[in-house]
Amino acid sequence: MPTRQVLKERDRSLNKVELADSHCHLDMLQDMSQVKESIANGVLTIITDGIDTKSNARALEISDNENVFPALGIDPEHVPDLQERELDFNINMIRTNRARIVAIGEIGLDFMLAKSEKEKELQRKVFGRMLDLANELGLPVSVHAREAMDEVLSTLKARKVKMVHLHFFSGTEQQAEEAAKLGYMVSIPPLQSSSRRKAIMKVPIQQLLAETDCPIVGKSPADVEKSVRLIAETKGMKYEEAAKMIVENTRRFFSIDGKLNKSKSPLIRY
Template sequence: MGENRIFETHIHLSSIDNDLELKQWISFEASFFYLNVATSLEESRIVIKQTKQFSQVFATIGLHPLYLPSFNKKDEIIEELEKLIEENKGKIVAIGECGLDFYKTKEEKDWDLQELWLREQIKLSIKYSLPLVLHLRDAYTKALEILFEYPNLRGIIHSFDGSLKEMQQFLRLKGEWFISFSPLVFRNFSKFKTLIKWIDLKKILVESDSPFLSQNQSICRPLLSLISEWKNLPLKDVKKIVFQNSLQILRLKVEKDNFKA
């Protein structure tokens, strides 16, 4: 099961604010399943509302490192996030997108705020046994330091763009970690070919990060084809295993073609 299905593990459907357009988007790729990713408390509410309309769409809730509120609002916001999780079990399957972005923020005070909020979202991940969806830019070293403090976390390194050594370090963390490859692959074939040839297929996920990295709704198809080529494995086998990887990290089960958390 799963050889004809594709799980797109990072998409921002909240960028589509028209219900008809959203339905057309979802129906265009009938074999696709989606992890609909939030970046703020407000967007988390939108993502949940969208997700409830479609059996093949699941939600994350969380705070993106570039759109963080004051830490003085921590208790209020964490309480709201916990309420959303409690009220939407089965549809909220991950925490994020959270993380560290030292590429667009250059001041240490901003980095400190990002770390504080990341740690709060790690606590949510632990409390509710939900994986993290991590956004990391120019921050792999710091992220590894932080994650090392929390054994047995689960998570996805979204749109990985680091070195082979950095990827190996994430995969050596205690717990359960997957590397998600995005359209960035098409910008540097040589680099990503090295990464993909090295990594175990059972640790690979695929994503579009639409609408930010691609407007092509079907971009995960050529991504999977490249993985198949570079791994020298049949495409149907690659699709099946990567699909199962998505189910594994999100703790989803297939019951008579319906997905349940």
């Protein structure tokens, strides 16, 4: 059952435009009251992504499966220090919590960070294991791609991964078009650029999501408003209309209704 606190926040947010943040890192926030504030400001669906063992555990701890939902993964930055045993431990954590989590993420390839061919290989290995796991468990993936978009797209195609969220999309308009054709979700951060606007134009509104990646880019989930405004302006839509579509897209793609109230954790620290 949702706590009284959450219900109260939901009541307070009723007159606000409802929003959804499809990718952030609440475990890195200094001040957890920002989560409460974001919910009060209408961000009623927030997906917090783990990036390593500690943050995966924390993502589970802070998710209430009412407003905040966990995704677990190993991001490419944390691959070099990862022992085989630790990878297995995380895979096991994902399996055990399958009913609660809404995606496997953050995972992906980051060739800007890879210092050698060996590191690239390690990233490919962990990414591949996570994609296989997503297929096995029937979960979506939340994917990071930096200086590696072509390889990420070809890997996803080769492994026949269907439910794909391209987080913090920073590819070209051609890559956006290809992602849209493959049925992937393209996620827009609160940062504008002409290339991002071009990418937005190539993706139907039904396949767009908004995110903050906070606290790395946005300050808190409330900043997802800026991502939604960017999408609305670029598409020539009303803000409220774009927000509604994006909330629907988020809840459909991550099967949010099927993950409600799955949290055994009674404590919410925000």
